[in-house]
Amino acid sequence: MASLRVVISLTICLLLGDWTFAKNDAPCQPSKWNNGFTTFVKRHIRSGTPNSLNQNEWEKYIRNNGGCDRPTQSFLHPDELDRVKAVCTNRGGKVFKENLCISNNTFTFVTVRSEQGTCGIRSVRKEKKHLILACEVLDNQCLPVHFEGNPKDEKPSNNARGCQDPSTPRTGDSTSSFKMTWLWLLFIPLLIIYGY
Numbered sequence: 001m002a003s004l005r006v007v008i009s010l011t012i013c014l015l016l017g018d019w020t021f022a023k024n025d026a027p028c029q030p031s032k033w034n035n036g037f038t039t040f041v042k043r044h045i046r047s048g049t050p051n052s053l054n055q056n057e058w059e060k061y062i063r064n065n066g067g068c069d070r071p072t073q074s075f076l077h078p079d080e081l082d083r084v085k086a087v088c089t090n091r092g093g094k095v096f097k098e099n100l101c102i103s104n105n106t107f108t109f110v111t112v113r114s115e116q117g118t119c120g121i122r123s124v125r126k127e128k129k130h131l132i133l134a135c136e137v138l139d140n141q142c143l144p145v146h147f148e149g150n151p152k153d154e155k156p157s158n159n160a161r162g163c164q165d166p167s168t169p170r171t172g173d174s175t176s177s178f179k180m181t182w183l184w185l186l187f188i189p190l191l192i193i194y195g196y
Contacts, residue, residue, distance in 0.1 A: 024099040024136060027163045028088065031136035036145030043067070044147050045084065049075050049110070055121040058112050068119040074127075074147055076109045083107070088135035088142040090162035096132055100148055101163035102156045103131040130155055135163055 024032075046065065050057040067073055076084055084107070086092030093101035106128050113122045132154065134146035142163065 027095055027099050027101050027135040028137055028142035029099065031138050031145060033136075033145060034138065036136060037138050037143040040144050040146065041081070043070075044074055044109075045076050045078055045081055047078050049077075053110070053124045053126060055124050058110075058124050059114075059119055059121045062112065062114065062121075063119045068114070068117060070114075071116040072111065072113050072149070074109050074111045074149075076107060080107065084131065084133070085143060087131055087133050088144055088163050090164055093133070093135070093163040094156040094160040095163055096154070096156070096160070099134045099136060100132050101135045102150075102154060102160075103133075104156055105130070107131050129153055 024030075048061070048065070050061055062068060062073070083092065083105075087101050087103045092105075093103050096102040107130070108126065108128045109131075111123075111125050111127055113125075114120055115122060129150045130153075132148040132150050133144040134148065135142050136145050137143075138145075
């Protein structure tokens, strides 16, 4: 009986952990991270970035503005902020997977790869690709909170639904990210059988 209690206790912990810490399983759901958009802009849409691909200029910029701890960084031009935000809407993006949206159009940005912790630049490359962004609701607006790499140069599917603003009705979608997992299905009969 004691071992059963241990199993049930572990199952409860796993279930609550899965429910509490899971990332959103679809775009434009309430964010669990209030500073997500601010951090996204601070990391990827900075003013004053170098206009060239010169490694020395980028090393100086990153060293002076922070980011030596991140081995890969991508920078979009500040003039693109409204277009970037639009990726998280029906008009600018489509659902890619989980809470990720992919832009309908390509963006030009600079990707800097460095030796982690040293600020030593390995490469600076201009890229033109569709953006893949995690989109979540903050202050009643669906906004980007994470820049996902696109190494396979993915493009939006014509069959994918658009990323939606919370102001757009979402038919058939649940706003909750809670899922009925196999652990819940196993746990419920145990509760009934052993009278918890």
